[in-house]
Amino acid sequence: MSKRFEGKSIIVTGGGSGIGAASCRLFAEAGGKVLVCDRTEAAHDTAATIREAGGIAAARVMDAGVEADVQAMVAAAVDLHGGLDVLFANAGISGGRESILEADEALWAETLRVNLIGPALAIKYAAPVMVEAGGGAIICTASVAGINSGAGSSHYSASKAGVMSLVKTAAQQLTGSGVRVNAICPGVIETGMTKPVFDYAREAGKLAKIGRINPLQRAAQPEEIGTVALFLASDDASYLNGQSIAVDGGLSSSHPVTRQLFGQVAV
Template identity: 65%
Template sequence: MGDRLQGKVAIITGAGSGIGRASALLFAAEGAKLVLGDKTDAVRDVAKAIVASGGQATAFQMDAGVEADVAHLVAAAQAAYGRLDVAFANAGIAGGMASIFEATPELWTEVLRVNLIGPWLMVKHAGKAMADAGHGGSIICTASVAGIRSGAGGPAYSASKAGVINLAMVSAQQLCETGVRVNALCPGLTETGMTAPTFNYAKDKGVTHKLGRLNPLRRAAQPEELANVALFLASDQSSYVNGQAIAVDGGLSSSHPVTRQLPGQTAV
């Protein structure tokens, strides 16, 4: 397909489905050698598909919020391919929509463990490996438009993703002069395993046309559309993009909520 990641070695977590799977297939098509992680066994099927297509990929079942598992992925990439150039900390969980008054500390702890501590662990281990190697690299952390402002997710999820955005900024500064870039990818409503209940409900009710109607493009995204932006951030084409939160949301986060106005009306 292309060669934008030719010669590069990449780690992707949450690679068994959704954005992670789409990114794994795309990165491989662009020449990357891959180490894939996911909590489910589906990640092995993704690796097999890549190998069957002539690519290189190894897969591990792991927990993105467990330090030993993340460190193992980084070590596996170095052992198998001799280097590490890209780390995509994509794994995450939704955590439900319980309000701040209904949620439990256990729920918040688990959401933060996977969604925020997980990306931090990737920065800690992959960032050090890249910095020590001296050839730079790119770390991508999946955040969300829910981390930019309220209204796109539950409280625990939204807070965790806001943390990821700040983590990318802080990490970019702490990796100063290493050539390692850190950015946050902020998806809007995307059809993935995590959002399957929403999409399935809409299909059952016959209202799929309403999904994503709050953004100017008036539709939801497909995982491949997010993978394309992840590819840009992973590649040398984004060599001067660092410490940023890139919203890929159809324009949802470009505006505050408004009442649609007829031509000639004046906003209040």
């Protein structure tokens, strides 16, 4: 792999598993100095794997939705790796599958705290460091659930639609700074968050059916999202800003079936 991130300081949240862990490994293989952040000790496992492969990585256990943790995370990257060039605000939670009539205030608040306030805090503390250095790249994980209904619960979908709006407003407010802000909208992919669904499908002998409604008729692998994160962080994407890129096998190119609580209308 090309060493296009040689010497660059990179933070990835949610780096303990799934998209985050895959992205950490890819950034390190491309020469980056990675700070792996996660709310679990799995951050240390990802960092250890990178170091065993000859890469540079440190780990930090933190909560991406807690302001003090995010501020300390950015400071740690600066101290450890001499600055901050790339931040991938990837941490997120599913929040469960409760309908809009079932989800309570606490569930809404927690989902928004992690999925939307988390990326906002990441931008708040990462951007000034990047501005001072002359520029940088911030990538946030949104979702196809933020594009159309039918891909997630109401609270999860709203949080991810918020991320898509956030990158637009952040890109505009950082005009002239040299800092680019974009989002990735993954489709069906096996991660720690979706593991129960995939495990159930395996047990039921229906794994091949997952992802069949998109034109590629399959689920994605975490690395397929990670490579897009690397592209958005690289100079190859130097004119991409304020955008949300769907990486979903074509799922969002049509109108998916949504959850209907009170019956369906015949057409």
